[in-house]
Amino acid sequence: MTDVDVRRVTVLGAGNMGHGIAEVAAVAGYDVVMRDVEEELVSEGYESIEWSLEKLAEKGRLDESVADVLARVDTAVELESAVADADLVIEAAPERMDLKKEIFAELDEHAPENAVLASNTSSLSIMEIASATSRPESVVGMHFFNPPVKMALVEVIYGAETTEETAEAAYGFVESLDKTPIYVRKDVSGFVVNTVLGPYIAEPAWMVSEGEATVREADAAMVHRRGYPMGPFELSDLTGIDVTHHVREEAGRPIPPVMAEKVENGDLGRKTGRGHYDYESGAGADYT
Numbered sequence: 434m435t436d437v438d439v440r441r442v443t444v445l446g447a448g449n450m451g452h453g454i455a456e457v458a459a460v461a462g463y464d465v466v467m468r469d470v471e472e473e474l475v476s477e478g479y480e481s482i483e484w485s486l487e488k489l490a491e492k493g494r495l496d497e498s499v500a501d502v503l504a505r506v507d508t509a510v511e512l513e514s515a516v517a518d519a520d521l522v523i524e525a526a527p528e529r530m531d532l533k534k535e536i537f538a539e540l541d542e543h544a545p546e547n548a549v550l551a552s553n554t555s556s557l558s559i560m561e562i563a564s565a566t567s568r569p570e571s572v573v574g575m576h577f578f579n580p581p582v583k584m585a586l587v588e589v590i591y592g593a594e595t596t597e598e599t600a601e602a603a604y605g606f607v608e609s610l611d612k613t614p615i616y617v618r619k620d621v622s623g624f625v626v627n628t629v630l631g632p633y634i635a636e637p638a639w640m641v642s643e644g645e646a647t648v649r650e651a652d653a654a655m656v657h658r659r660g661y662p663m664g665p666f667e668l669s670d671l672t673g674i675d676v677t678h679h680v681r682e683e684a685g686r687p688i689p690p691v692m693a694e695k696v697e698n699g700d701l702g703r704k705t706g707r708g709h710y711d712y713e714s715g716a717g718a719d720y721t
């Protein structure tokens with residue numbers, strides 16, 4: 434891994450995080466390829482970018498037209514050609530180590546020699562992901578938050594073998610998105626933000642599981658007393674209850690029953706239309 438001048442970015446995954454990351458990179462002027470494993474997933478991701486860009490344009494927060502930004506977003510299903518010219522690849526696939534390793538092994542085969550290979554994992558070990566490649570020095574964590582277009586912070590995580598050059602290239606890229614990077618120098622499960630966020634999400638989930646508070650009461654308490662933009666349950670619905678569940682599992686922490694039940698029933702939050710709140714009926718998270 435050497436000095437990289439990042440111009441072309443490939444994002445692997447067109448889900449909530451993937452399309453959001455592709456969008457912020459395109460807004461910042463990068464040529465982006467957004468790849469997912471099926472046409473339908475890619476189209477959904479592309480439509481979400483369009484929706485989000487329209488919103489930004491309505492509010493005067495785009496310096497150019499929606500069409501101009503979209504012109505920089507290419508889509509793909511095949512991985513090999515999608516990464517062939519990339520200076521930076523950001524993987525935003527589901528949070529399964531076996532899957533991430535498979536993807537990084539493919540990246541190792543097809544990405545240019547001096548590309549930076551980043552993972553948007555929220556809790557998996559960067560070192561272990563990097564071990565699927567013959568170039569762990571070029572692998573780094575680049576952890577965005579949901580929704581990427583609105584969240585200013587990005588964690589840049591060192592794996593055990595990540596070089597300064599790789600980490601600095603990732604850091605510089607994040608700055609160029611007009612976001613605030615922070616280095617996480619220890620590859621600990623959950624990194625900094627999800628470790629801090631853990632009790633914020635889990636403690637009220639234990640209270641609700643024990644019948645000591647309702648979802649609405651806990652959310653209202655945090656929003657109206659602490660001034661947080663969302664209560665812990667609404668936030669969990671936004672990020673995906675399965676994601677929160679997974680972060681705790683990875684950290685070896687016990688799972689509050691209310692969280693386990695939602696995952697078991699497939700009520701994962703906004704993305705499935707139902708989580709701690711019901712979004713299908715349009716009711717949403719109203720705790721005013």
Ligand code: 3HC
Pocket residue numbers: 484485486488489554555577578579580582583584627630662663668672676677
């Ligand atoms: N693109 C463009 N516009 C968007 C958008 C997007 N992706 N998402 C929402 N908007 C729009 C809304 O449609 C709305 O538009 P409207 O006024 O025309 O209806 C407008 O932005 C305002 O949205 P809201 O009124 O819902 O609320 P705010 O703008 O005040 O804030 C928020 C929205 C930024 C999501 C805020 O609620 C927030 O900061 N919530 C906390 C999010 C958070 O903490 N995320 C991190 C989670 S942890 C994580 O991701 C880590 C992972 O590893 C688990």
